[in-house]
Amino acid sequence: MLQEVEIKHLLLAAIQAAVQAGQAILDVYHSDDFQVNFKSDKTPLTLADRQAHEVIKKHLSKTHIPSLSEEGRNLLYEERKGWDLFWLVDPLDGTKEFIKRNGEFTVNIALIANNYPIMGVIYSPIFETLYFGYTNYGSYKLCSVKPNKPLSFNLDELIGQSDRLPIVKSKDRFTITSSRSHLTSDTEIFIENKKKEHPDLKIIPQGSSLKMCFVAEGIADLYPRLAQTSEWDTAAGQAIVEGAGMKVISAIDGERLHYNKEELNNPWFVCCK
Template identity: 40%
Template sequence: MLPTIQQVARDAGAKIMAIYATDFEHRTKDDASPVTEADEAAEAIIVPILEKLTPGVAVVAEEAATTGRIPDVGNGPFWLVDPLDGTKEFLKRNGEFTVNIALIENNAPVLGVVYLPALSCLYSGIVGKGAWRQDKDGPETAIAVRPEPADGLTVIGSRSHGDASEMEAFLAPRRIAETVSAGSSLKFCRVAEGAADVYPRLGRTMEWDVAAGHAVLAAAGGTVTLTDGTPFTYAKNPIFENPHFVAWGGVRP
């Protein structure tokens, strides 16, 4: 299925970029987060393809979910879709927004695609098989987390969601060499490819925000845990909201 998922992410990204080039507007949803026509147009491309590809497998997609259209995922596999993750970055026009598509089985991600349409950069992962990055029309290159650096960790945090003081307190026992920022699920991918070592998220997120990045990271040899070190799981019905979590590269949680 991976080539199909990669292609639909690219197709959604092309639509996003067409809107990005216009004088688009945005509105605020009930949860105070922004939404644009690009979010909705991308979701309208992705969801029908997934429904056709895997009949009977539920699709939980952000824009439908925020209007109350959330399917019952039961105990079976299901898709999680964030058609435009990092809408704040989209509005800032900094390029750090992504298309996120992930398949969940047994409450864990098993396949994920993260596409950065402004950068023509595609990250993919199949847990147990490997993770890859492809830039524009270049070759697909395997990626993996790096071992814990002897001189300290590179920590990556959110560009638009401030939780710096909590993050500093959480990481106090660790030796930190550098702290950097990025938008959207790109943070997971930077850990997955060894450009950073840990991504603590001590703020509100939803499952569709993180599942694809989690899949890429897990496929690259990393892990995602709650702040107490216990496993991070999915299908948290009915609203799919996440507790605080930490994404780890080659670092022991």
């Protein structure tokens, strides 16, 4: 069990890493041109992905806790299966949104303990918005977080400047947030069925882990993801959602998503109250 002083130290380390990675991403985002390559699974990869990874790696290595990153070395299951505490990182979540230049991309950092996320940090550099949470402390949103401006090294001070999640307690209309770039036919069918229950259903398309943040914040009631995702796509968001008193569960069996599986893919899932 982590002690309170350790928790504060690790959460601040993750926050600082995410915000500085955001600056590395923006340096590429605002350049005149950037090259897009493709990995073996046909997903896009940019210089921003790689530079953000290096920034985060530099910060988190100081914690002496192992890391598993989308852009890091491909660690075999035999090497990581015994980890009871590790960082799970997506240096640039929403690369397709980055390429489209719509701003809907994030930096995701989670701390996994015994196969479940206990801490999450999500930073949106374009919107200058920071979400962070720890299961026993709650989850928070801090606005106007500029990537080139140092943050306080006092966690209590950061929390004092932040809004505790959820912020929106009730809405006139049932609201679903859905993927902007990965909307599948199964998800569309799910949404159509929800419209039968809620004829005035509102839909908010959104990129990256911001969808999970919208549920934690109370902007959306539900985020269904009936499509493939990887563990680093969801871990930070799950920690923040759960810190706000909500849940991320498998659409197959209703169980809480867990991590560090042999295959680093999630089942279809639903993020909800």
